[in-house]
Amino acid sequence: MSDVEDMDIDSVDAPAAVTFSSDLKGKKMSKANLPVSAGDTLPWVEKYRPDTLSDVSGHEDILQTINRFVSSNRLPHLLFYGPPGTGKTSTILALARHIYGAKNVRQQVLELNASDDRGIDVVREQIKTFASTRQIFGGVAGKNDGLGNFKLIILDEADAMTSAAQNALRRIMEKYTANTRFCIIANYTHKLSAALLSRCTRFRFSPLPVEALRRRVDVVIEHEGVKITPGAVDALLKLSRGDMRRSLNVLQACFASSTPLDDAGRPDTTKEREEITESAIYDCIAAPHPEDILMIMETLLKSDITTSLRAINEIKTRKGLALADILAALSEELCRIEVPKQTRVLWMEGLAEIEWRVGSGGGEMVQTGGLAGVVRKGVAVMGNTA
Known part of the structure; x- marks a missing residue:
């Protein structure tokens, strides 16, 4: 007897008299697809989260591919990865509402975030229980478009899952493919096992233009x-x-x-x-103002190292700036000016080294001196090659 025949049966009747925020004009659905009565007290990130795939900004190529999967009713397991805030969760939630309709999302979709316990016990119990049950009829109640013959499990921040949980998950993905689709969302794919990566169609969400x-x-x-x-x-x-x-x-x-x-x-x-x-x-x-960065750059290029270091420390103290932010903004400005290639290489290599030291816990006072020294050394090289 096959695994599909052994599955339990779910009822498809939706709860009565439940009002979702997406049904109310001018209201937005929260991330968890729960009824929302907070109105304007919601953070704008949730209040203006896209309701449909057409509302998602950017990544038109990814949306076109997903729409083709849906129109042909051949949705594979999905892997969305990329930096935070690029639309990964919004896209899959909009896709879920498109497939199931707003009133069936809570019944057909299981969403787990990194804030939930995602050890091996959750995979073996909660995820397996949800995946092993199937609808008594095909499709979704109230929709006759032929879509939604499967359930959807969304694992947000999946790179936080333990290795044991990932190993248990790969078998569940194989066993219940006829009934369930998985969408794995992660920031870094190198934290996911190769077995999971090979079972999913990958989409990289790059920073939005x-x-x-x-x-x-x-x-x-x-x-x-x-x-x-x-x-x-x-x-x-x-x-x-x-x-x-x-x-x-x-x-x-x-x-x-x-x-x-x-x-x-x-x-x-x-x-x-x-x-x-x-x-x-x-x-x-708390980012450095452009005029402050220009002042620092002009001082470093035209004054001696003592004057430059004094000026940088004075601006940092007065404006409350972090050296890491100054490094990022200063490197952009230095790349815009015309200098010999030896100077540019020296600047970029030195600034990268200082940024790594700051990120590794180096003292800001010492690294600020290193910043001034790197730029002044590049100026000296520029004078020698002139």
């Missing part, structure tokens, strides 16, 4: 009535570095800080909100 970020941010700005300058929007998109979650969180933080308060420290709705400026964006992220 600026235009994709801008489309979604503009929608949020319009719906929330955010007063923000064009320069501030450009700075927000640049500092987000392709991370949609980061851009929306920073925008919401700046929007909250622009709210005028009364004498009791409560929001004063009678006054207009302040306009969000480029300076407010940099202050919120």
Whole structure:
């Protein structure tokens, strides 16, 4: 007797009188697809999470491939990997709503995150129990499109699973393929076993391009009535570095800080909100302002090492900047100026070494001196080759 014939049977009747947030106009569904009554108290990351695949910004090539899988009703096991905030979870949740409909998602989809216990016991009990049951009828209740003849298990942050749990999971993926599809989401594939990787169709979600970020941010700005300058929007998109979650969180933080308060420290709705400026964006992220970086670069290029070191330490203390942020911004500015190739190689190699030392726990005072020394050494080489 086959494994499919041995499976238990699930009922397909959906709970009655349940209202989902996606059914309410103007409301957004939370990540867990649970009924939402919080309204505007939701973080914007959840409030404006895409409801459909067409709402997902960027990665059009991945969306086209997934749509072809769905239209032919041949969805394989999926592996989404890439940096945080690039749309991996939003894409699979939008796909689940497309396949099953909003009212059937809770019944047909099992979502486990890294915050859940994901040891071998969970794989053997919770995941296996969900995967081993099948519908009594094909398809999804209330939908006659032929889709959804399988359940969907989403394992978010799967690179946090133990090796034993991954080994147990690969057998379950093989045994219940006729009934269940898996979507594994991870930031780093090298933490996943080769057996899992070989069983999935892989899609890499790269950092989102600026235009994709801008489309979604503009929608949020319009719906929330955010007063923000064009320069501030450009700075927000640049500092987000392709991370949609980061851009929306920073925008919401700046929007909250622009709210005028009364004498009791409560929001004063009678006054207009302040306009969000480029300076407010940099202050919120605690990133160095472009003028500060230009000042540091000019000092390093034209002054002696003692004066340069004093100027860098003064700006760091006054603005509360971290050396790692200064290194990242300074390297971009140094790459823009025309210098001999020997100087450029010396700068990039030296800055990379200092960044590694800072990340490994090196003292900021000593590494700041190293930064000044590297740039001044490159200037000396440039003078010798002139």
